[in-house]
Amino acid sequence: MYVKRALIKLSGEALSGPIGAGLHGETLGTIAADIAAAARAGHEIAVVVGGGNFFRGVQGLAKGLDRPSADSIGMLGTVMNALALEHAIEAVGVPARAMSAIAMPALCENYARRRALDHMANGKVVILGGGTGNPFFTTDTGAALRAAELGCDALLKATNVDGVYSADPKLDASAVRYESLTHADAIRRDLKVMDTAAFALARDSGLTIIVFSLRNPGCISAVLKGEGLATLVTP
Numbered sequence: 001m002y003v004k005r006a007l008i009k010l011s012g013e014a015l016s017g018p019i020g021a022g023l024h025g026e027t028l029g030t031i032a033a034d035i036a037a038a039a040r041a042g043h044e045i046a047v048v049v050g051g052g053n054f055f056r057g058v059q060g061l062a063k064g065l066d067r068p069s070a071d072s073i074g075m076l077g078t079v080m081n082a083l084a085l086e087h088a089i090e091a092v093g094v095p096a097r098a099m100s101a102i103a104m105p106a107l108c109e110n111y112a113r114r115r116a117l118d119h120m121a122n123g124k125v126v127i128l129g130g131g132t133g134n135p136f137f138t139t140d141t142g143a144a145l146r147a148a149e150l151g152c153d154a155l156l157k158a159t160n161v162d163g164v165y166s167a168d169p170k171l172d173a174s175a176v177r178y179e180s181l182t183h184a185d186a187i188r189r190d191l192k193v194m195d196t197a198a199f200a201l202a203r204d205s206g207l208t209i210i211v212f213s214l215r216n217p218g219c220i221s222a223v224l225k226g227e228g229l230a231t232l233v234t235p
Ligand SMILES: Nc1ncnc2c1ncn2[C@@H]1O[C@H](COP(=O)(O)OP(=O)(O)OP(=O)(O)O)[C@@H](O)[C@H]1O
Pocket: 010, 011, 012, 013, 014, 049, 050, 051, 052, 053, 056, 140, 158, 159, 160, 161, 163, 164, 165, 166, 167, 168, 169, 170, 191, 192, 193, 194
């Protein structure tokens, strides 16, 4: 499917490239160039960034933090990624605006739906940090929420696997890849590529999810044109 207005959920872990944690400059540059090319080609783009390359709430729980504190640290990690991506996209000549669900006005704009829509209409790539702004959620759910409220044509989940499998392909070599499935299938089979809340919100909003790997340069532009290897999760 051709996607004019897209919400791209970018895995934080993918931004760490071969170093496995934090930010890998070359990987960040490659992804930013791909997003910039898509914006130049006329796609309206909002990006929700994950934070797995810096911190996930579960890591904090293991250190004895309570869930809200641990999740707050995780959300801060996503804002760090948003600022890095904003800079990398602007460095290749496309205007971008980082917006945070948690107010930190010295660093970036607060997220506001109408303002984000204005930026997109004016050709800016909007990068959304802070997830939903609430603990007990993930950036996948944040991505489904923003995709619905910004009227996006699809949610692109850009990650480190090339689609949705019958089980986690990193843990089960016999897992079978789906070309397409429904949100209800994904929830019923408890497929962990996204959390259940994200699948349910996408289902209730009639939002198609496209899951694909970030491994190949140019993959985001290709998927937006309806090309490339991906799994479609449809209503
Ligand atoms: N059924 C499945 N099909 C495909 N991938 C699956 C499945 N079950 C679990 N996974 C795993 O889901 C992961 C995708 O999550 P991703 O890396 O995008 O994490 P995230 O939490 O959304 O982002 P971050 O890296 O920022 O934490 C893959 O690493 C993959 O191994």
